[in-house]
Amino acid sequence: MVIEMVIAGVCVIGLFAALGLVLVLMERRVAAWIQIRLGPNRVGPKGMLQSLADTVKLLVKEGMTPNGADKFLFNFAPFIAMMVAMLLMAPIAFAKDFQLWDLNIGVLYFSAISSIMVISILMAGWASNNKYSLMGAMRSGAQIVSYELSAGLSILAVVILTGSLNLNEIIQSQADGWWIFKGHIPVIIAFIIFIIAVTAETNRAPFDLAEAESELTAGFHTEYSGMKFALFFLAEYINVFIVCAIGATLFLGGWMPFHIGHWEAFNHVMDYIPSSLWFFGKTFFLIFLIMWFRWTFPRLRIDQLLNLEWKYLLPISMFNILLVTLMAILGWHF
Amino acid sequence: MSNNSNYKDSSSIPPLASGGGGASSSGGGALQYLKDVFNGLKSLATGLRRTLYYFTHHKEIITEQYPENRDTLNLPERFKGEVVMPHDENNEHACTGCTACELACPNATIKIITKFDITPEGKKKKALDKFVYHLELCTMCNLCVVACPTDAIKMAQTFEHSVFDRSELTKILNKPGSKIREGIE
Numbered sequence A: 001m002v003i004e005m006v007i008a009g010v011c012v013i014g015l016f017a018a019l020g021l022v023l024v025l026m027e028r029r030v031a032a033w034i035q036i037r038l039g040p041n042r043v044g045p046k047g048m049l050q051s052l053a054d055t056v057k058l059l060v061k062e063g064m065t066p067n068g069a070d071k072f073l074f075n076f077a078p079f080i081a082m083m084v085a086m087l088l089m090a091p092i093a094f095a096k097d098f099q100l101w102d103l104n105i106g107v108l109y110f111s112a113i114s115s116i117m118v119i120s121i122l123m124a125g126w127a128s129n130n131k132y133s134l135m136g137a138m139r140s141g142a143q144i145v146s147y148e149l150s151a152g153l154s155i156l157a158v159v160i161l162t163g164s165l166n167l168n169e170i171i172q173s174q175a176d177g178w179w180i181f182k183g184h185i186p187v188i189i190a191f192i193i194f195i196i197a198v199t200a201e202t203n204r205a206p207f208d209l210a211e212a213e214s215e216l217t218a219g220f221h222t223e224y225s226g227m228k229f230a231l232f233f234l235a236e237y238i239n240v241f242i243v244c245a246i247g248a249t250l251f252l253g254g255w256m257p258f259h260i261g262h263w264e265a266f267n268h269v270m271d272y273i274p275s276s277l278w279f280f281g282k283t284f285f286l287i288f289l290i291m292w293f294r295w296t297f298p299r300l301r302i303d304q305l306l307n308l309e310w311k312y313l314l315p316i317s318m319f320n321i322l323l324v325t326l327m328a329i330l331g332w333h334f
Numbered sequence B: 001m002s003n004n005s006n007y008k009d010s011s012s013i014p015p016l017a018s019g020g021g022g023a024s025s026s027g028g029g030a031l032q033y034l035k036d037v038f039n040g041l042k043s044l045a046t047g048l049r050r051t052l053y054y055f056t057h058h059k060e061i062i063t064e065q066y067p068e069n070r071d072t073l074n075l076p077e078r079f080k081g082e083v084v085m086p087h088d089e090n091n092e093h094a095c096t097g098c099t100a101c102e103l104a105c106p107n108a109t110i111k112i113i114t115k116f117d118i119t120p121e122g123k124k125k126k127a128l129d130k131f132v133y134h135l136e137l138c139t140m141c142n143l144c145v146v147a148c149p150t151d152a153i154k155m156a157q158t159f160e161h162s163v164f165d166r167s168e169l170t171k172i173l174n175k176p177g178s179k180i181r182e183g184i185e
C-alpha cells in the first residue's frame, strides 16, 4: 500500500514536471505562430530546451518574502495550488484500466476539489499585503465562484445522460460514440459552455483578470518570485491540463477510441491505436483550443465577465439542462 | 463582421463587448437576446478564423532573425534609427542654420551653433557652424526632419548604437570643412 502510494506520488510529480515543460513550450509556440513569429528558437534544437532553461533560472532565483506579508500564508499559498492540482490528478483515467483512484463520484470529486483552487489565490493575494495582489485575488474570487455554476451545469448534462458520476462508467457509456456526437445540439452547447467556464476557472485569457498584467502588474502573484512563483505558474498549466482531461473524458470519450455505432470493422481498426494516445490526443486538442482562445481574444472587464456569466452562460446552461433531461427521459440519443 | 466602435448601434456589438449595463440585452426582449448571442459567437468565430489562418501560414512570419541575418536585414521603409545630414560629393549640405529643427524637437536633442560668413559682396551672412545632435536623447520622432525647410536632415536606418561612453553619442552632424550648397537660402 505504502509502496503503491510512493510510486503513484513519484509518477504524478514526474508527470507534473513533464507537463510543465511541454505545455509552457507549446503555449509559447502557439502564441508565436498565431502572432506570425517564430517563438523560442535559441536554446536547444528549435528552442526545445527553452522551458528547461527557464526552470533552471527560476530554481536558482531567490524566493523573497516581503516584509509586510503574512509570512505563513504567503509561503503556504503556492503549495495549496500545487496540492489541489495533485488531488485533481487522482480520478483521471489516462488510458484503459490506468487510473490512480477509481472512485464512484469522480465528477463530484472533480468539481469539489477544483473549487479549492480559489483559496490559494485568495490566500496569496491577501497575504502579499499589496493592493494589486488583493485586487487580483478578489476578482478571481468573484470569477471562479460565478463560473463554477455554469461549469457544473454543463458537466451535469453528461451526468444526466450517463446516469453516473463515475468517470469510468461515463467513458464506457461512450463506447458506441462520444457524447459530443451522440448528444446532439444540447451536448454541443454544454461542451461550449464547459470550455468557456473552465477557461475562466483556470484564470486564463480572455478571463485572466486575476493576473491582468496591464492593470495589476501580475495580480495575485505580484510579490512572488523564484520557485514560489514557479509553483503558481506550474499549477496554472497543470490545471489547464486537468480541465481539458476532464472535458475530453466527459465529452470526447476519454481514452475511448473513435467508434461509430455498430460498424464493427471500423471500430476494430480504431482499437489498434493505443488508448493512452487517444486520451492525450484529445486532451492536447482541447489544450490547443484554450491556447487558441488566449491568443485571439482580448481580456474582458470585470463587469463584462460577470455579465457574460450571469446573463448569458447561466440562463443558457439552465435551459440546456432542461433539454438534456427531456432528451434523456425520452431516449432521444443514440 | 464590422467591429467598429460605434457604441450607439447596439446590434453590431457582440454581447461580450457590450459591457456596462448590457444596453443591448435589456432593450429588445428574447429575440434581441438570441441575436446578441448569435452575433457574439459569430464575431468570436471571425477572430478565431483569422488567428488560425496565421497559425497555419508560417511563410508570412515577419520577424527578422537578427543577428544571423545581419547582412541581409530587411528593414521596413518607415524604420527610423538616427538623424543624419546628407552631404554631397563637394562636402556641401543644405542646412542654413535656421534652427527650425532645434525648436521642433521636443527633447532638446538638437543644438544649432551658428556663425557669420562673409559673402563675396562683403555682407555678413548667418551660416551653420555646428549641428550638435544628442543621439542619447532622441526618440526618433521625425519632427525635426518634417520641420526642416530645406530637407537638410533625414532619418537613417542604422540601429546598432551601443557604445561604452555616453559622450560618443553626442555627434556633430555637419562634416568638418563642409559648407552650405550654392543657391540654398
Ligand code: SF4
Pocket (backbone or CB within 6 Å): B083, B104, B105, B106, B107, B108, B109, B110, B137, B138, B139, B140, B141, B142, B143, B144, B145
Ligand atoms: S527625431 Fe525627434 S527627438 Fe530626435 S532630434 Fe528629431 S525632433 Fe528631436
Ligand code: SF4
Pocket (backbone or CB within 6 Å): B094, B095, B096, B097, B098, B099, B100, B101, B102, B112, B147, B148, B149, B150, B151, B152, B153
Ligand atoms: S537642419 Fe534644417 S531646420 Fe535644422 S537648422 Fe538646418 S536648415 Fe534649419
